[in-house]
Amino acid sequence: MENKYVFNESSFQRMEKKQKDLGAVYRRSLWKDIKKEIRANKLAMFAVIYLVIIITACLLAPLSPYDPNGLSRADKFAPASLQHPFGCDEFGRDYFTRALYGGRISLLVGFSAMFVTVCIGTTIGIFSGYIGGKFDMLLMRFTDIFLALPSMLLMIVLNSFLKPSIPTLIAVLSLFSWASVARITRAETMSLKERDYVVASKNLGAGNIQIAVKHILPNILGPVMVAASLGVASAILSESSLSFLGLGISIPHASWGSMLQGAQAFILDRPILAVYPGVLILLTVLSFNILGDVLRSALEPKIVK
Amino acid sequence: MNNRPIELEVTNLCKYFDAGKKRKLKAVDDVSFVIHKGETLGIVGESGCGKTTCGKTCIGMLPKTAGMVKYKGKDVHSMSKKERFDFTGKVQMIFQDPYASLDPHQKVYDIIAEGIRIHKLAKNQAEEERMVLELLDMVGLNAEHAMRNVHEFSGGQRQRIGIARALAVDPEFLFCDEPISALDVSIQAQIINLLMKLQKDRDLTMLFIAHDLSMVKHISDRIGVMYLGNMVELAPAAELYKKPLHPYTEALLSAVPIADPRASRERRKIMLTGDVPSPVNPPAGCRFSGRCKYVTEQCMKVRPELKEIEPGHFVACHLHK
Amino acid sequence: MKNTLVDVKNLSVSYFTYAGEVQSVRGISFSVENGKTTALVGESGCGKSVTSKALMGLIEKPGKIKEGSSIQFGGREVLNFTEAEWQSFRGQECSMIFQDALVSLNPTMKIGRQIAENLENHNDGSLSAGQIRQRAIEMLELVGIPDPDACLEKYPHELSGGMRQRVMIATAMITNPSLLIADEPTTALDVTIQAQILELMKDLQKKLGMGIIMITHDLGVVADMADNIIVMYAGKIVESGKNEDIFYDPRHPYTWALMNSVPRLDLDNKEELVTIEGTIPDMIHPPKGCAFCSRCPYAMNVCAELIPEVTDLGDGHTVACWLNDPRADISGVPFRTGGAHHE
Numbered sequence: 027m028e029n030k031y032v033f034n035e036s037s038f039q040r041m042e043k044k045q046k047d048l049g050a051v052y053r054r055s056l057w058k059d060i061k062k063e064i065r066a067n068k069l070a071m072f073a074v075i076y077l078v079i080i081i082t083a084c085l086l087a088p089l090s091p092y093d094p095n096g097l098s099r100a101d102k103f104a105p106a107s108l109q110h111p112f113g114c115d116e117f118g119r120d121y122f123t124r125a126l127y128g129g130r131i132s133l134l135v136g137f138s139a140m141f142v143t144v145c146i147g148t149t150i151g152i153f154s155g156y157i158g159g160k161f162d163m164l165l166m167r168f169t170d171i172f173l174a175l176p177s178m179l180l181m182i183v184l185n186s187f188l189k190p191s192i193p194t195l196i197a198v199l200s201l202f203s204w205a206s207v208a209r210i211t212r213a214e215t216m217s218l219k220e221r222d223y224v225v226a227s228k229n230l231g232a233g234n235i236q237i238a239v240k241h242i243l244p245n246i247l248g249p250v251m252v253a254a255s256l257g258v259a260s261a262i263l264s265e266s267s268l269s270f271l272g273l274g275i276s277i278p279h280a281s282w283g284s285m286l287q288g289a290q291a292f293i294l295d296r297p298i299l300a301v302y303p304g305v306l307i308l309l310t311v312l313s314f315n316i317l318g319d320v321l322r323s324a325l326e327p328k329i330v331k
Numbered sequence: 332m333n334n335r336p337i338e339l340e341v342t343n344l345c346k347y348f349d350a351g352k353k354r355k356l357k358a359v360d361d362v363s364f365v366i367h368k369g370e371t372l373g374i375v376g377e378s379g380c381g382k383t384t385c386g387k388t389c390i391g392m393l394p395k396t397a398g399m400v401k402y403k404g405k406d407v408h409s410m411s412k413k414e415r416f417d418f419t420g421k422v423q424m425i426f427q428d429p430y431a432s433l434d435p436h437q438k439v440y441d442i443i444a445e446g447i448r449i450h451k452l453a454k455n456q457a458e459e460e461r462m463v464l465e466l467l468d469m470v471g472l473n474a475e476h477a478m479r480n481v482h483e484f485s486g487g488q489r490q491r492i493g494i495a496r497a498l499a500v501d502p503e504f505l506f507c508d509e510p511i512s513a514l515d516v517s518i519q520a521q522i523i524n525l526l527m528k529l530q531k532d533r534d535l536t537m538l539f540i541a542h543d544l545s546m547v548k549h550i551s552d553r554i555g556v557m558y559l560g561n562m563v564e565l566a567p568a569a570e571l572y573k574k575p576l577h578p579y580t581e582a583l584l585s586a587v588p589i590a591d592p593r594a595s596r597e598r599r600k601i602m603l604t605g606d607v608p609s610p611v612n613p614p615a616g617c618r619f620s621g622r623c624k625y626v627t628e629q630c631m632k633v634r635p636e637l638k639e640i641e642p643g644h645f646v647a648c649h650l651h652k
Numbered sequence: 653m654k655n656t657l658v659d660v661k662n663l664s665v666s667y668f669t670y671a672g673e674v675q676s677v678r679g680i681s682f683s684v685e686n687g688k689t690t691a692l693v694g695e696s697g698c699g700k701s702v703t704s705k706a707l708m709g710l711i712e713k714p715g716k717i718k719e720g721s722s723i724q725f726g727g728r729e730v731l732n733f734t735e736a737e738w739q740s741f742r743g744q745e746c747s748m749i750f751q752d753a754l755v756s757l758n759p760t761m762k763i764g765r766q767i768a769e770n771l772e773n774h775n776d777g778s779l780s781a782g783q784i785r786q787r788a789i790e791m792l793e794l795v796g797i798p799d800p801d802a803c804l805e806k807y808p809h810e811l812s813g814g815m816r817q818r819v820m821i822a823t824a825m826i827t828n829p830s831l832l833i834a835d836e837p838t839t840a841l842d843v844t845i846q847a848q849i850l851e852l853m854k855d856l857q858k859k860l861g862m863g864i865i866m867i868t869h870d871l872g873v874v875a876d877m878a879d880n881i882i883v884m885y886a887g888k889i890v891e892s893g894k895n896e897d898i899f900y901d902p903r904h905p906y907t908w909a910l911m912n913s914v915p916r917l918d919l920d921n922k923e924e925l926v927t928i929e930g931t932i933p934d935m936i937h938p939p940k941g942c943a944f945c946s947r948c949p950y951a952m953n954v955c956a957e958l959i960p961e962v963t964d965l966g967d968g969h970t971v972a973c974w975l976n977d978p979r980a981d982i983s984g985v986p987f988r989t990g991g992a993h994h995e
Contacts, residue, residue: 031954031957031958033954036953037952037953037954037979038952038953038954038974038977038979038980038981039952039953039981040950040951040952040953040981041945041951041952041953041955041956066670221431221432222426222427222428222431222432223431223432223433223434225392225426225432226424226426226432226493226496226497227434227445229390229392229419229422229423229424230419230423230445230446230449230450230496230499230500231415231416231419231420231446231449231450231500232445232449236449240434240437240445241434244434244436244437245434245435245436377842377843377844377845378842485931487931488931515695515696515869516695516869516871516910516913516914517695517909517910517913517927517928518928518931519913519914520913520914520925520926520927520928521927521928521929523915523925524924524925524927527924542842542843544843544917545872545914545915545916545917546914546915548915548917549915549922549925569920572917572918582844583843583844584917585847586843586844586846586847587843587872587917588846588847588850588870588872588873588875588876589872589875589876589916589917589918590871590872590874590875590899590911590914590916591875591899591916591918592875592876592895592896592899592900593896594918595872595875595876598918600847600851602847602848602851603844603847603848606812606813606814606815606845607842
């Protein structure tokens with residue numbers, strides 16, 4: 027190939043000076059990294075597709091011709107068919123529709139609890155890590171207490187005193203999970219505030235709030251996103267456990283946990299009724315966990331020197 | 332020598348760190364010097380000699396233990412909030428690591444504009460844009476770079492961005508903390524040329540810290556040599572290299588390899604034996620006494636003062652009185 | 653060639669990353685003489701460390717030495733070695749020292765054990781434990797460690813940086829290898845300690861007669877240490893030759909710029925330093941012509957199209973640059989070339 031070059035008169039003339047060469051360009055963006063990581067990982071691909079389907083399906087639940095709480099004697103324990111893809115439960119309610127409405131509640135609780143958790147945790151973490159000193163010590167001991175509490179037990183106790191409702195559920199779930207997010211963000215903040223670019227910003231006269239918003243917050247988004255996706259999974263799981271114990275969503279509303287609890291009575295005759303919500307919980311939690319792992323590896327600091 | 336006004340005056344500055352068990356790490360111990368307007372003072376020394384700590388303490392990034400640092404007559408360490416803010420508009424810093432010193436989540440434009448925004452130097456968006464583009468041009472980058480992410484730049488280009496950020500507030504004093512040691516040889520020369528040009532164009536006063544003695548000599552007007560927290564010699568650059576008076580300076584200069592095989596062969600090397608003692612428990616008397624071949628009993632007991640031996644040439648050694 | 657210890661022919665090493673094939677070393681040939689110091693010079697990413705790894709058989713996935721490469725060591729082809737042969741080769745015939753002794757030495761192992769380990773690994777049973785210890789003490793004495801007996805009982809963190817580097821050299825040299833590869837051995841050290849270590853290496857070479865491959869970017873160190881110099885750029889050798897030929901008669905614009913980009917401590921000039929604009933090319937898609945073309949102030953049209961051949965200028969001095977072609981336009985070129993002036 028190289029031999030094809032033919033020498034001519036201009037071969038040995040100076041090249042005209044081009045625009046200065048910028049050199050090798052390393053493009054890297056958060057989303058591209060995440061996408062690349064997901065594409066490279068079959069399991070992650072499955073998790074994302076599954077989550078997209080389940081979330082869309084749950085959002086579109088009202089399109090179902092059935093009322094999730096509407097009773098129908100005739101359809102009692104109807105087997106799976108074209109009209110009732112998952113069959114019907116003991117009151118003849120369409121199980122598929124109920125599963126979708128249950129998913130709405132479970133996902134709503136999961137996402138809301140995660141949101142509240144992340145907001146509280148990040149705020150406390152940044153404050154604690156950035157201010158440091160005695161304030162940090164006090165705040166972290168307080169956080170340690172929450173981490174040390176047997177959360178499930180206390181959630182059960184609290185929920186049995188409070189009136190069961192979705193907001194209570196979200197509040198209780200958040201109350202016991204912000205501490206670990208606070209720990210993560212505090213550690214990140216502590217290391218970030220020593221970085222040269224934060225020092226440079228301080229040297230330029232930037233105030234503490236400016237630094238926290240402009241330099242710390244964008245740089246801890248990565249670990250917070252990981253914590254958030256894992257948080258959704260654990261919130262869905264906790265909600266299911268509480269509902270299963272009868273302390274979560276109250277009848278007649280469905281959540282995956284409460285459906286599981288309802289199916290418990292017929293576990294010997296109609297085990298399939300427990301399988302549907304059980305599998306949905308399993309796959310959803312699993313998918314969010316996989317997503318968390320993928321985010322973690324996509325966001326790992328890469329050497330781009 | 333230099334008739335221009337004094338920009339930075341450091342008198343008997345000490346900076347100790349807590350080393351546990353009630354011991355003190357004496358990073359900077361009784362250091363005094365002045366920097367005149369428009370001058371570049373280089374500080375050299377081996378790792379652990381306290382040169383970076385000294386620089387950071389001088390611009391108020393670290394609290395002092397004792398002594399006094401005055402910038403244009405004002406004590407750097409006892410400024411009011413307002414004074415401190417104004418100070419940040421006049422005194423800026425270039426960092427050693429071009430990777431760690433730029434926020435990876437910001438665009439070049441925002442990094443450079445940060446100082447302009449904080450100090451409200453631009454009346455409107457258009458003026459801010461014009462200022463950023465001028466700065467980019469000044470450091471040898473172009474407008475096309477402004478909207479890029481810092482990931483896309485090489486070490487030398489990042490260092491240029493760092494310089495543009497510091498210049499954005501139109502400072503009068505620049506503290507350069509080993510700005511070239513993380514860069515490749517061919518890039519080092521680019522940055523040095525840029526800094527020298529900027530210094531000339533904008534009449535900057537610079538405190539330049541590095542361990543590369545040849546680069547320091549090239550960029551500095553005067554050079555201070557530090558050893559174990561002490562300033563052992565301070566002299567005009569050319570004179571220091573021609574006529575080093577302190578035995579440590581002499582050894583340090585002779586140890587620098589020269590990129591010329593013949594000259595390198597003909598040079599007389601002074602080999603120092605042993606290692607630098609710990610700054611937690613430095614030798615009494617002269618800090619260099621343990622490794623000095625001219626050591627006398629006096630050196631072990633009394634610490635020599637930094638004295639002006641010849642006009643402008645200061646040395647702290649009992650050999651020179 | 654007289655006294656050739658290592659003969660590298662057409663060595664190519666690529667790293668297969670998911671961004672593509674990074675061609676770190678692109679067909680280089682050079683040889684190292686017995687008892688001489690050969691310096692590999694170049695900027696980070698030029699392939700000098702990869703070359704040394706290839707010599708030690710340390711190229712690991714995703715890296716691969718390409719077909720057609722050859723490394724002859726004392727007449728044997730090392731690239732055909734089995735893993736067992738590599739193990740006896742490494743440490744026994746060829747040792748390596750690194751930039752950072754603290755990382756290379758095991759922090760949980762006493763110095764004595766670490767030094768002896770290399771010898772034990774290559775011991776055919778003829779040495780007793782006492783003899784090995786004796787040899788370790790001799791070695792520590794040789795590298796200038798005061799009180800070697802006490803040093804054997806210490807851990808790496810108890811020694812200073814300079815002392816650790818001495819211990820690492822002792823560990824590498826205890827088996828009396830015929831080749832020592834030193835990868836930036838003094839970059840992490842202060843100048844006064846660096847001078848000590850360089851002096852020690854010269855001294856050891858005189859006493860033990862090993863060949864040294866010195867990888868560094870510090871031209872001062874090169875001028876002081878090297879007999880022969882190889883200048884690498886973007887995975888290729890751009891110029892090689894005797895120390896003085898390279899320093900006083902550089903024929904490649906990259907070599908020339910490198911030599912003139914560092915200010916001289918012994919000269920008084922405050923002129924602007926020579927710089928090399930731009931950055932190194934992307935090694936996934938190396939340029940079609942000369943890799944230095946985009947940064948070269950004297951680049952001609954041919955440079956962008958065709959890789960220059962390696963020209964032998966006699967006495968071991970080779971250069972790969974179109975400026976040495978008789979037809980080249982060399983107006984304004986500040987160094988000697990083989991080209992003629994065009995008007």
